[in-house]
Amino acid sequence: GLVSTRLRSPVERIRFQGAEVSGVQLRDELLHADWYVSALPFERIGAVAPELGLDLSAFRHSPITTIHLWFDRPITDLPHAALLDRTIQWLFNKEGGRYVQLVVSASNTLVEMSRNEVIALALAELAGFLPEVRAATLEKAHVIKEIRATFVPVPGLEAQRPAAPTTFNNLFLAGDWTRSGWPATMEGAVRSGYLAAEALTAAAGHPRKFLLPDPR
Template structure:
């Protein structure tokens, strides 16, 4: 065994852990990052599929209002691999002899909060009455959104009494796609935050940045930045136990046999893995009593993606929300990646179909999910009927995101809550955001701030929020 001393040990090389390591190493701390996987990214990872022979992932999207993850992308150079979209396309399926119908929602020339009004008013997917009712409802999130999270979004939407079409073509696709859960399991606070930040506060807040390279390669830029600043990255280094030494420092032993010690320990891992490590401490350890009772209140939302390779293009769209379907989103990954010189061409034309809040699909076979997807595709992309399917894969992520259940805020811990030199990071901690890459990036920087304060050298690492623009500068 070899022993290494550091200022901070970070367990977890996902976005939260890399964010913490980058901030701390930028401040001059000696940091070691350990992760059990052979690649970085945490739940936002990519890997070579052994059967398909392709690098696959579940596509993530960054929006411009995600100030901290955008800042990390710019600092690390990962931003060169983002394809930005100013408009969101929505497709209605073919019916009664008519082909699929396309609508766009995006920014125009008017100042915020009216920047998307023209595209909204001309969107074919909603009736005039629905547009008026939706606009009146959105105005309730104009200045802000609820600051408490006890109310489920299902109760809020019931009071608004929207039409079935408005739910299917606006509220459902946007809330479920961003929160990855049902109305009943999502708090109004975070649904309101989505609408306020993306569609009201700024004319650029809803711009979508889609990585043009696989996710572990994209977040690998974050890791390299931390390493360039002095952090050490140890992959394939599983951590099964943590221990506090007599001098109050923390010791972590990796699966490789190496021992790491530091006065500060950051657990930047999902909540159930955090609970597992905390349970390796003595029962009287205050970190157990401070955190474990709260972790029992967390649950996951699942996410499923279907990956298809065809011998020819089936659409010219690079992405689209799919309405009135079991499928939620289409990413034309071959087209999105085509302009990136670092991209290695996949074999065939590559498409990813996503299913958010896929609780039903967890209990279905992959064969059934694939069959249902192939039955849905011609309704949106008639060209698929002339294309040959070369290969396919179905990825189920049972623990894709934590659910922003009503009332969960009372149990989301602050970074410093464990005490005694242990700190927490992860999108599930008290970040002020739902389960997003922004929440993860914020959590890492909040943990870094907590360590700096504990060491008597307070400093701020959080990036400034995207400022209000247009008329919103005077409304807020």
Template sequence: MSDGTRSERTHDDLPSGRTAVVIGGGLAGITAALALADAGVHVTLLEGRPRLGGLAFSFQRGDLTVDNGQHVYLRCCTAYRWFLDRIEGAALAPLQDRLDVPVLDLAKPEGRRLGRLRRDPLPVPLHLGRSLAAYPHLSLAERVRVGRAALALKGLDLADPSLDTQDFGSWLAAHGQSARAVEALWDLVGVATLNAVAGDASLGLAAMVFKTGLLSGPGAADIGWAHVPLGELHDRLARKALDSAGVRTEVRTRVTSVSTNKNGTWGVQVPGETLTADAVVLAVAQREAYDLLPAGALDAPQNLLEIGTAPILNVHVVYDRTVLTKPFFAALGSPVQWVFDRTQASGLRSGQYLALSQSAAQDEIDTPVADLRERYLPELERLLPGARGAGVRDFFVTRERTATFAPTPGVGRLRPGARTKASGLYLAGAWTATGWPATMESAVRSGVSAADAALCTLGRPRPRHLFEFEEAA
């Protein structure tokens, strides 16, 4: 159902066949539900919020349609690209033809300076060679050392568990990276993808990001983002795809318990109803999964509580005129990290709407709006001459205090796989053991893994199209 009303239909009313309940309507849950339904399983998707999309959603603020935060993906994110195709939304979130990131630096004595990170149509690692050689935010010696570190990073074995015990910052220092190089390159990319500075990030996850995103193929790091509100993709189009697949979708429906029945099936309790299913996928945050897991489902369920979280702060500014002529840029020498033009996507008819994405925002996540306004508006004027003298029509913030799991050293041993020790019960979520940091890609991959495990147990064939992204990787 797509209108949020309760249905009296239960699995008992469906034709005979295997049944599953997916708990959680974020990207992981939507993916798992679609995959199971495509294999002929009768699926009910339950979501406590009034919408789908999890932590990648939109809301209304007056005439604006606002994303809670700026979400991007890369060409190497083959699972999320499959997801976009599956919901018929790929054209609404296109990729760059070629990686091109403007980087504004305010730290130099000579003032504001523009550099670019972009690729050439050459094989790895030559595809970034010219860009790195001309990158003005590092000295020649720093650029040479960056190249050497990149080659060393490329040689790391991602399957080596010892990488997870080390922090990325120490590894960079040991490989000759200056504080400036970390700020102007490694953290420029790493903070946005890992939601942590290098010193707080697992070497294993950081190596995965840089090896996959920058060193796996010439176009791997090309950036894509939604040119429409996220709700158009992750709610409206996702619901349409779920409806077409025959999934029963219930929003505003909070699951209170999950338990086994004597006949080997599962009971999922919601207010006023108990659903019976052959398989259950828990596609919720790690704390909620811990609360719902039956005894014995995991060897060390307390590990879920040890997976930390990291916040993201988003600052939203609406100007009375255009102040930025590029779709986005990154900043150095400023508290500003990444700035995106969201004017067209939001439905704004005049002026310009900019969204500032501030990752690893532990120091600012609870800062009052007035203080953030005093901090960021002058910074935008320093970065964007067009903002000087422009009228500010609106200034507001969105805060995701638990936006991602914290990618700290040692987190890898805490992340569980899709299977539990309880037959028929599976886990999904960006925080599970996907090998990726907490991204939309990780969420979709987790949904695929959970569905694959469930289908194996249910004796259902894997839908071939579901695994096409693995072939494209």
């Protein structure tokens, strides 16, 4: 096909010549194209393309922690739930009420805690909403702390989010952290891709619209 995906092939460097990108340096290979779209995360772009001169000093990461719990019996028949005024924010019923996934955004307090402390907190909070938890036995648990989950939309950050076009004619930026108009979300990432495609087709002399209007 026209598209090929290379796994485990990190870009080490974007190579520039004059006002253009001349290639993309992998460990053992230099790739060439007419047009380039970077979808690198903000913490990588500076090292891979310092020539862009992006000021990303205001960007900070925010962690998301996911807690997976397997019980010996169903503890809920809800498909999902939002837990108000607790550390745990979301519950997703993954398998017959016995396997639930709990999600905490901006989980800075949990990052400092040990795995066992996180599980104990989750069980205590869950038992307050779902009494069946008290009678159930926890068979297995996983705690995943994603430290670089999202960027923090601090006041003033919008001005630092770069738009898709760069100072180089054939290079465009995408990624949830670019100026998508949305916060760090999958939708924001998709919108940034559409915006990069719009900027690229305009630069190529064949402008096209890809961005879908927001639902009213």
